[in-house]
Amino acid sequence: MNEASTTILKSKIVEVCHKLYSRGLVAGTDGNVSARLQNGNILITPSSLNKGDVQAQSLILLAPDGKLIEGSGKPSTEVKMHLFIYTSRPDVNAVVHAHPPYATAFAAARLPIDAHVLPEIALMFGTIPLAPYATPSTEEVPQSIAPFVASSKALLLSNHGAVTFASDVHEAYLLMEKLEQAAHILFLAHLLGGAKALTENELDRLRALRKELYRKELFSIQGDLSQ
Ligand SMILES: [Zn+2]
Numbered sequence: 001m002n003e004a005s006t007t008i009l010k011s012k013i014v015e016v017c018h019k020l021y022s023r024g025l026v027a028g029t030d031g032n033v034s035a036r037l038q039n040g041n042i043l044i045t046p047s048s049l050n051k052g053d054v055q056a057q058s059l060i061l062l063a064p065d066g067k068l069i070e071g072s073g074k075p076s077t078e079v080k081m082h083l084f085i086y087t088s089r090p091d092v093n094a095v096v097h098a099h100p101p102y103a104t105a106f107a108a109a110r111l112p113i114d115a116h117v118l119p120e121i122a123l124m125f126g127t128i129p130l131a132p133y134a135t136p137s138t139e140e141v142p143q144s145i146a147p148f149v150a151s152s153k154a155l156l157l158s159n160h161g162a163v164t165f166a167s168d169v170h171e172a173y174l175l176m177e178k179l180e181q182a183a184h185i186l187f188l189a190h191l192l193g194g195a196k197a198l199t200e201n202e203l204d205r206l207r208a209l210r211k212e213l214y215r216k217e218l219f220s221i222q223g224d225l226s227q
Contacts, residue, residue, distance in 0.1 A: 016096065017052070020173070024100075035094045043059045047076050108158075134157070
């Protein structure tokens with residue numbers, strides 16, 4: 001990994017941190033963002049820093065096993081969750097963890113977000129599992145998400161927040177933004193009497209559409225549309 005591409009990746013992480021803060025997806029010093037470099041090392045946000053204040057020089061560089069390579073702060077307290085996701089998913093190069101209000105409300109109520117209500121959410125996510133409660137920053141967090149990481153790209157963490165992961169840090173951010181929007185819409189639909197999930201037949205047609213769009217390279221974000 002040369003210096004120029006590390007610099008570009010750092011600036012992408014900074015941009016995502018600032019978006020997370022400006023869109024209200026995190027508050028205080030909540031949330032953490034990381035990205036994997038081509039050589040396997042990981043850039044991650046430090047603990048105890050508002051995401052609106054993150055700068056390129058704030059980021060911490062870690063070896064794949066979590067050993068500190070460079071940086072003056074402490075890595076995010078959720079570093080174990082990030083490392084676990086990278087170890088489990090060689091295709092993933094970015095992880096975003098946030099506490100978006102509506103998605104976290106679902107997580108606090110321990111209600112799953114039904115990904116089969118809004119077509120673009122079904123296409124983008126497939127499913128959005130709800131991981132059991134785990135004490136933040138401990139080994140319990142990777143253990144709680146372990147059953148779901150292989151087959152999803154977004155998870156709710158019970159009584160805590162949400163995590164999204166993708167091949168690129170902007171894509172992981174977009175998943176978080178869409179997850180929060182879906183949670184907000186489902187919350188509003190609940191007030192109107194409840195959302196109606198798409199039927200199996202409607203989902204089948206979406207699956208066919210996704211295949212077609214993907215073949216034509218009009219749709220870049222993969223979703224497995226699993227049940
Ligand atoms: Zn958190």
